[in-house]
Structures are given as C-alpha cells and as structure tokens.
Amino acid sequence: MAKPKSEDKRNAILASATKVFAERGLSAPTAAITSAARVAEGSLFTYFKTKDELINALYLELKLELSDAMMSGFPRKLGVRSRLEHVWNGYVDWGATHPEGQQVLRQIQVWGGLTESVKAASAAAFGEFDRIAEDAAAQKAFRDLPMPYIWAALATLADMTMDFMRRYPDQAGVYRVKGFELFWSGVARK
C-alpha cells in the first residue's frame, strides 16, 4: 500500500510549525517549517492543503492539548473553588511547559483566518467545563455573570499570569497562586 501517510511526519510538521511560528510569527515561510521538520518543502502540502489549513490544524491541536492538560485528574468530588483551581493550574502549568504553544495560540487568536468549523470544534472541546458551571450555578458560587465571561476571564488572567511567570521565573509559584486568588475573588459571590 505504498508509504502510508505517517502520523509521525504530520506531527513533526506541527511541532516545528509551533516552534517557527513562536519565533518568527505566523508570517514565517512554510519553507522554514519544513526545513526545521527535516522534510521536503512539498511535504507540508501533502499533509495540509494550504498554509491556512496548517494553521487551523495547529490551533485545534494545541487547544486539544490544552484542554487535556486542564481536565486530566479533574477532581469531580471537590468544591467549585478547588475544581476551578485545578483548571487554572492545568492551564498555567501547560503554558509553563509549552511556552511556544501558548504564544502561538495567542497569535492564531488574533489572526483572522480561523474557520468556523475549527472554532466550533475547539469550543466543543471546552464544553466539558460547562459541567463545572452547572454545579456552580446550583451552588450559587459565582457572582451574577455569564459563564462564558467567567471562562474568558480565567483564560486571559491565566495567559497574563504566564507572562509574568516567564519573566520572573523565581516568582513563578507565587504568581500561580496569587493569580488564581485574584481570579477567584473576582468571580466568587460575596
């Protein structure tokens, strides 16, 4: 059946796209990506029809990674605060270990070429978090704010906190904790 399209190669391309985009922006030439992936220029296009499609795929990939990181080990049994803290930590820790991924995610978000279907798929992956919301609403733990707004607040604050953690690595742990406190105090009722 000839050479099957290798998942490895696809991943290699996504990985170096992450690195190259982080360093040089989304306008980095595809040739930079393929050469970093040690792959022929043309090969990128056997895995992704266009550069835009690559960016969309990369976005989804990173988002799924991130959502995995946030959900893994999710403490269903604990209170809302603990659950949110788990999510916060998942987010922040993923960003700390995948700084390039996080940067690229930020760039893609302001980019403007995301397809609706990828946006939807990404939103779906984060849909799991709404279960937290359901409980929370029941417990009236939150201020009177729409859940999407609360999630968005968590995301931006976490992003921003990661910047500080990167800039002041020895204070990283402090920022991680205090960042969550800021968020929680802002969001919790009372």
Place this chain on the structure above:
Amino acid sequence: MAKPKSEDKRNAILASATKVFAERGLSAPTAAITSAARVAEGSLFTYFKTKDELINALYLELKLELSDAMMSGFPRKLGVRSRLEHVWNGYVDWGATHPEGQQVLRQIQVWGGLTESVKAASAAAFGEFDRIAEDAAAQKAFRDLPMPYIWAALATLADMTMDFMRRYPDQAGVYRVKGFELFWSGVARK
C-alpha cells in the same frame, strides 16, 4: 526630531494604517494603506523609514491616545476605587469608540517587532498611573501584588470585556460595570 512636511499626511497614514491593519492584519500591504490614505505609495516612506517603523510609531500613537483617554478628568481627590474605576472606564470607553485602534494594539502586542525604545516610551506614558499606586500602597488598598501585575490584570480584563461589549452591544453597560467589579474584587484587599 523631524516633523517632515505635513503633519496632516503623517496622520492620514497612521489613521488608514489603523483601519487597514484592523481589517486585514499587520501583513496588509503598505500600498493598501497609502491608497486608503489617498497618498502616493512612496510617501509612506518619507514619513516612516520602513513598514516596521510605521508599526512602531502607530503603536506608540495609539498607546498615547489610550493613556490620554484614561487620564483625562482623573479624579485625584477621590478614593482608590473611584480612581481605578475612572481608569477602567477610560480604557473601556476608548476601546468602544476606537474598536479598530484596540484591535490593532492587540495585534501589535503579539507581533514581535516592537523596539525596546518604543516599549519604553509606551511604558513611560503609563508611568503616570504609578502615582495611583503610591497612594494605594499607602492605603494598603490592594492585595499583596506587584503593581505591574495589577495594571496588567486591568488591561487584559478590560480588553476581554470590550470583546463582550462588542459582541453583545445591548449588554455593554452591564459588562462595563460588572467587569470593573470583578477586577476590583480580585485586586482589593480583603
């Protein structure tokens, strides 16, 4: 320090750069900018040596505008909360009236070509806000957080809030108020 020929022309270029970048991203061709500004293609380069320099100048311009908007009518006499609320409202209102400027600001922030000197100049413009901090520290109004972190929190939360205001215009007023409450609760001591 050069104010070459017509300040008007320079401003026209900056204005259409804002519009064009907002619509098409920073990778929009300079020709799109000059044609929108009804100016010759070459003229852009008599006012800005390179495209990168234009972007840097635009960044500074927008930041100064924004800081003006935030400071104008600043209530020196009122309490910390009121002062911060004034700043928040200034930010959010500027964003509401200058959506393109705000979008472009976001794009430039993730861009990667900002010169240190422009970053510094922009930071300087926001230095004024540190006076608030001094008082605030005196009053121990804030949690134990570095001021830059607090300012950054204000900025991201405001940015994000503006997104919601744009998306749900009839709830704009509500978001403006609740957004500040979220921020303040997150940041204020106790």
Place this chain on the structure above:
Amino acid sequence: MAKPKSEDKRNAILASATKVFAERGLSAPTAAITSAARVAEGSLFTYFKTKDELINALYLELKLELSDAMMSGFPRKLGVRSRLEHVWNGYVDWGATHPEGQQVLRQIQVWGGLTESVKAASAAAFGEFDRIAEDAAAQKAFRDLPMPYIWAALATLADMTMDFMRRYPDQAGVYRVKGFELFWSGVARK
C-alpha cells in the same frame, strides 16, 4: 518491443489522458490523468517514461485510429472523387464521434514536443493515402498541386468543418457535404 504488464492499463491511461487533455489542456497534471484512469500516480511512469512520451504515444495512437477510420471500407474501385469523399467522411465522422480525440490532436499539433520518430510514424500511417494520389496523378484529376498540400488542405478543412458541425449540430449533415464540395472544387482540375 515492450508490452509491459497490462495492455488494459496502458489503454486506460491513454483514454483518460485524451479526456483530461481535452478538458484541461496538455498542461493538465499527470495526477489528474491517473486518478481519472483509476490507477496509481506512479503507474503512468511504468508505461510511459515521461509525460512527453505519453503525449507522443497518445498522438500516434489517435492518428492511427483516425487513419483506420478513414481507410476502413475504402472503395478502391470507385473514382477519385468518391474515394476522396470516403476519406473526408471518414475523417469528419471520426471527429464527430471522437470530439475529444480530435481536440487533443489539435493541441498536440501546436505543442512543439513531438519527436521526429513519431512524426515519421504518423506520416507513414497516412502513406497509404498516397496510393490514391498515384491513381489520381494518372488520371490528372487534380490541379497542379503537390499531394501533401492537398492532404493538408483536406485535413484543415475537415477540422474546421467539424467545428461548425459541433457548433450547429442540426446543420451537421449539410456542412459535411458542402465542406467536401468546397474541398473538391478547390482541388479538382478545372
């Protein structure tokens, strides 16, 4: 002289090459041909060393088909006019039933990559028609014109007539007849 594996596959490739070239021009990708032939991309190159060779082979194939169509049922016994009319009809009818083949033939003729050997082989196939000429010369049926010129006139006029037949299908029969009359009057002595 090499009939590699399946004659079927070779023919499938030639057939879809005809179709694809007719639709998209000779610059159509080989991949379009193989996929239309339901054959692997690489297989084309086991039957034809290069794309140019495929085009040459296709040219010869179509020319042979055409000459067959023109010769089949050739009325050796009848007069020159009838014999030529038979040839004319054979040409025109083949073109009517194989519009794609005829179009492709035209494209290959202006192409510029035909090898001398294929040109020669094709000429040889049409050499049979010179027998008509021999008789004809004997009968002094033709004006004083070199036979190749006469054949060329027949071919172009037939090609052109087919265009009109395609464009005005309900007049097809008329064009077929009148076209031949034009040719014959142009070519016959007196």
Place this chain on the structure above:
Amino acid sequence: MAKPKSEDKRNAILASATKVFAERGLSAPTAAITSAARVAEGSLFTYFKTKDELINALYLELKLELSDAMMSGFPRKLGVRSRLEHVWNGYVDWGATHPEGQQVLRQIQVWGGLTESVKAASAAAFGEFDRIAEDAAAQKAFRDLPMPYIWAALATLADMTMDFMRRYPDQAGVYRVKGFELFWSGVARK
C-alpha cells in the same frame, strides 16, 4: 507625475512574449518573457495583472495587427475575387513576415483561456470584412455557404499555406497563388 506607464515597455513585453511563446509555447515562464524584454520580473505584472491577461492582450494585439495588414489598401472598387485575393495576400504576407505572431495566434486559439470580451473585440475588428460579404451576396458570387464558414475556410487554408511557404521558401510565391486559387475555386459559385 512620476514615471508614467510607458507604452514602450508594454510593447517590449508583448513583443518578447510573442517571441518566447513562439519558441517555447504558452507554458513558457513569465520570467523568460521579462528577461527577454530586459525588464524586471515584477514589471510584467504592472502592465498585465496576470499571465492570462497578458495572453489575452497579446491575442487582441496580434489580431488587430493582422486585420490591419489584411485591410490596408483594400480595393473597394474591384470585383469580389480581387478583393478576396487582396485579403488572402494580406493574411499570408503578414504571416510570412510575422511567423512568430502567426504561430502564437494558433496556440492561443486552442488555448482555452480567452475571455468573451476579447473574443468579441477581435470579432469586431474582423467585422469590416462583412462588407465584402454584403456585396458578394448581391453578386451571388459565392456558393450557398454561410459567410462565417467562408471566412473560416480562408483562414485555415491561409494558415496551412503559410506553413508550406515556410517549409519550402523558394516555392513560397507559388503556394501563395495556388493556395488562393484553391480557396477561390472552392468557394465561388459555378
């Protein structure tokens, strides 16, 4: 008013396009054209938005040249035969002096990318010849054939004749004359 788009440069590009296309086919790279025209690669695109547009423009240009050549000195007063002969000679002589132009015209005709508007403009240029037809119809000089068919016959026969003239230059004069006779006998009543 800066450097105005020079008609010269446009013509230089069209001229070398003619040469290059004649030698290498329409698939010749635009770079070959610009380098032959001693012009930067990009300059082609300031005069023609795309390669297709260049080909369309070239087609029109050549057609207009050809129609000029056919009409110049047109003998309005003479009989139909003489008028047609003038046209024939104009065609054939243009082809003899502009072999590349004629070849390129042939290639563009089988090409498939001509826009309707260019086809129309080209047809319009040849509309002048219909005056000949009007007279001719009055004089019942022609066989019962649609005029477009007659023009098409003239064109293909002339094209084909030019090929022979090129191949056998010392017989060129003979072919020119006999070619017309063939055409005229084919087309004239009686």
Place this chain on the structure above:
DNA sequence: CATGAATGAGTTTTCATTCAT
C-alpha cells in the same frame, strides 16, 4: 517633497518524477 513605475527577493503552491513499501 510628491508621485507611482520599477525592481527583484521572497512566498506559497504545483507537479513530474522517484522510490520505499
């Protein structure tokens, strides 16, 4: 100074051909 044509390096993408499976 303003203008916009000219430049050519750089970009994405295509495609004939090869070759590992």
Place this chain on the structure above:
DNA sequence: CATGAATGAAAACTCATTCAT
C-alpha cells in the same frame, strides 16, 4: 509490478523599498 508519499525544482505572483520624473 503497483502504490502513493516524498521530493524539490520551478512558477506565478506579491510587496517593501527605491528612484527617475
């Protein structure tokens, strides 16, 4: 032999920047 992924040399086109007018 068949397969189709891999390759990388083009190719068309774009665009920041220069410079003749």
